[in-house]
Amino acid sequence: MRPTLSIQSLTPELRALERAASQANGHSAPLATHAFLRSGEVVGATALFAPCLTFWAHSEKLHARESFELIRRVRSVATSTVPSYITLCCLDSPFYPFMTKLGFTRLGNADVFQG
Numbered sequence: 629m630r631p632t633l634s635i636q637s638l639t640p641e642l643r644a645l646e647r648a649a650s651q652a653n654g655h656s657a658p659l660a661t662h663a664f665l666r667s668g669e670v671v672g673a674t675a676l677f678a679p680c681l682t683f684w685a686h687s688e689k690l691h692a693r694e695s696f697e698l699i700r701r702v703r704s705v706a707t708s709t710v711p712s713y714i715t716l717c718c719l720d721s722p723f724y725p726f727m728t729k730l731g732f733t734r735l736g737n738a739d740v741f742q743g
Contacts, residue, residue, distance in 0.1 A: 631667045635674070638663055645670045658714050658735055679713035681706050687722055695723070699730060716740050 638646060638661060646663045649670040650656035657673040664672035683702050685695045706713055715732060717724050718740075728734060 633671075634665045635662050636665055637661065638673075642670070646673050659712060675714075679706070679710040681713045681715040683715075685723075696726075696730070699723070703731070 636642065642663050643660075646660055647656075650660075650673060657675045659675045659678040660673035661676045661678060662674050663670050664674070681702065683699070685698055690698070714735070717727050717732075723730075
């Protein structure tokens with residue numbers, strides 16, 4: 629008989645299993661909301677409806693100091709709404725070299741796709 633794959637909302641117990649499995653594997657779905665299970669074992673996860681912060685600042689009409697102030701304000705609004713979120717930054721963005729200095733944690737290389 630073939631093992632059954634399922635998707636299940638994370639309970640506190642399942643969240644702990646998902647975190648342990650993702651750390652052991654070296655990959656993760658940031659802010660996971662659901663786990664993929666095969667015969668009761670966590671084999672993956674997804675972040676359905678995870679909070680995602682996106683922003684754009686005009687590179688020619690704003691001074692660098694103004695841009696950083698906007699980011700500070702956006703982060704303040706975001707964290708007053710949700711405790712944690714993910715954000716995207718393109719490699720060619722003028723912000724990219726400063727993201728970790730601005731307090732963001734780099735999660736690794738990724739391309740961005742829209743569904």
